[in-house]
Amino acid sequence: MTGAKRNTPKQQARHHRPEKRPPLTHFLCLPLVNSTSLPQLESSIATFRAECPPVPVADLPDASKKQDASRAIIPEGAVRPLGTLHLTLGAMSLSTKERLEEALRFFQSLDLAGLMREAERVAMELREKDKSRARSSATDKHPGDIESQESVPETARASNTLSVSLESLHCLPRAKAATVLHASPIDPTGRLYPFCLMLRDKFLEAGFLQGESKDKQKDDMEDAQDKQPPPESEAGPKSLDPYTAALTRKPKPRPLLLHATVVNTIYARGRPKHRTDAISPKKEKNKSRRLELDARDLLARYRDYYADEARTIPRAGFNSTRSDSTQVAENEVTRGETGSAMSPQYPFVWAKDVQIDTVCICEMGAKKLSLDSDHAALNARLGEKYTVIAERSLEAPQSSILARPGSAGGDGGVKLS
Template sequence: PRHNQPKESPTHFLCIPLVTPSSRPQLSRSLSLFRSDVCGPLGFGIPEGAVRPVGTLHLTLGVFRESGGRSLEEAVEVLWGLRLKEILKGVKMPVMPGTTGAGGGGGGSEEEKEKLKVTLKGLRSMQADKGKVAVLYAPPEDPLGRLQGFCEGVKKVFVDEGIMMEEGRPLLLHATVVNTVYVKGKRGKRGERVTVDAREVIDKYEDEVWMEDVEVEGVQICRMGAKKRILDGEEDESYEVEAEVRF
């Protein structure tokens, strides 16, 4: 057994799925072009196995372990009890200059304004040293903090119910695009993770729009560990969905 593994690894995660019928074509194209660009012989030295398959993209809200004290069934009950529209309505919006009230004006119907949409733009490193990176992610655009507030509201319910631990740090919403933990047979001395110099690729993809205005359809509990599958004749991976609640 590997003794450097934490004993209490999480078994499940709470997330907003990003792969929907409307987003999949956008994400497939973006990731395919990215993979060709950064993994090729003239690319940026990122191993192909590190670029995540389309079907794995999501925004993690938190993780938990199915064990003695709390069962998966309890977590699913909490999920099914969520009132997503109420949580979203409860998000405090900043007052924009030149408007009255919270959230500001803007065009579009009330129904359209109430919908929560996600645009993934840019590329950031999870590590402080961009010259030694193991994880790169696409952050969601969220100028008013509406998505952040909603996600924190959902997570708080699970923390209050004792399903998840309070982590003591802000929730960082991120869609993982590159993770070198998935690169096989390339561990360095003492088994440390592969790292790449990502300074140039981060600069190049600073304004990359991976997907735009994709409506959030709900929240899921998924099991850790993506499984391989074939979709439309293409190899992909996805996580097993244990339960879902929709808007």
Template sequence: MPPRPSPTHFLCIPLAGMQLANSLASFRADVTSAMSFGLPKDAVRPLGTLHLTLGVMSLNKDGVEKAVDILRGLKLREILAESRLAKSNQTSAAALALSEGSIDGSQLSQPNSSLSLTIRGLHSMQPAAKATVLYAPPSDPAGILYDFCKLLQKPFQESGLMIDENRPLLLHATIINTIYVKNSGGSSGARGKRREKLTIDARDVLSRYDDYIWAEDMPVTRVALCRMGAKPIEGTDDAAYEVEADVEFES
């Protein structure tokens, strides 16, 4: 089987807001301080890159156009309402009513149908003593956000643009990734060998930020299709991904 082509785009929920900005700034100042953990500054991701990834795609020009068309056809409020109906065990009744014509799809969209996120805590993708990626998860006790995101994936997977990984979706905002640390040294092995990934002992960091609130009741306003590879924002210390297209919650 030939290797998969490298991803070019990803579908995501962008994260933003003053509370998140302040929380990230405080975190960066603490963990990079020589008096604290002394982590490399480049390891902490810029504010403009924070998002929840819903899936990745390898797209050519035609694929990009197809993905944009799918994205712009999404009705976010209706998808969210469908997620909530599923959790309240009303899916079957709603489907029956739709098939009988007693209601139409627009009735699944409620005027107050909105979604907000609370981002809390810090976890490691790897064993904490040798971590390369630390992330903050969204709080989703009812599973509404998870189901909403799975429904967003569906049309892209059905079109063949996004591969169905057949595994649970790990919703997370990457806070630290050591791959972005410049001149990190690494292995002192023979010349020409690929240098080892920089790892950090994150056990104390995770302990301190186990219950840290990054953002509370942050409104979800849009879903975006972005290009891989964040680019610096001129005149700032921030960076962001280029947005190919996005769709907003209708007012």
């Protein structure tokens, strides 16, 4: 009697169903709405809406027909309410009371002032490297100008206050088929990104933040299936084969992209459904199709929005002379390429001197704000907000943890005093 057929490790890995991840419930972020930024953001969003009036999803042109690519069509509901603007550092699954309390205790234990000091040290080293490269370049091109180069004062000096400007417009995942449009935070001191990266990594190391997507795990599994286990003499008897390693390894952090989402098509209501696939109807049934927009000209316009360095004179209209083959790079940086052949670019400014003085843990899912409360006027301006579960100051030596707010109809923690 023959025994049952056993699957090879490669077959086992191929048929392995990855464990379903728990739902995301909270996220770590830096709020961007305050008394300085709110009126600026209101004006900027109004300008954006005037240039790209949102269109009801039912009135969107047929995707199968050729579109006028000189204007991006923004679906109604995709422009995010002012009260939701923030910089996300990572998402968390804190589905139990115990897990939430663990995250809050960890949040309270962090030395934010120490992280900021380390961020300043990193920023200073980067500035020194930039100055050194500039001096070296100047020496190569103009040897007699080295003294004048060294005497140029440093324009981006650190201060006790961390503030940014929100500039330009970028996209995800790609310009020709964008689903998210976002502004970039520009910090002249260079401290924001290293601070956020270190804070994000602290939460990752403690196991609270999600490190990678399911697609990334799937890709790693597929890569593992194409690799042969190393010989025992090289890897040792206790080494993991590539299939087991792909299932048990620690998640790798995603690259940190600091961005303030202005448009997200996932919030557009009435999105069309996928047509049922005749081969695998269950796979596509009732699955909403994510709306995409061709944002190439829109990104180019907001990247070079003003005609003057003071950023007071907008350039007229959209650039409708782009050829169909022109591509705008994904997530292009607002800083233009250097070189005498390229004129300086003056990107759109959504808000400037936005002070960042708190770090928050918020619940997923923005809530509409009540217009029948004592804060009706402010709530009407904000539209929606995320419920703040915990907040810490970046300036005060003593930090505090906030309890759950009683209602989503309050001021949402927006400091307008």
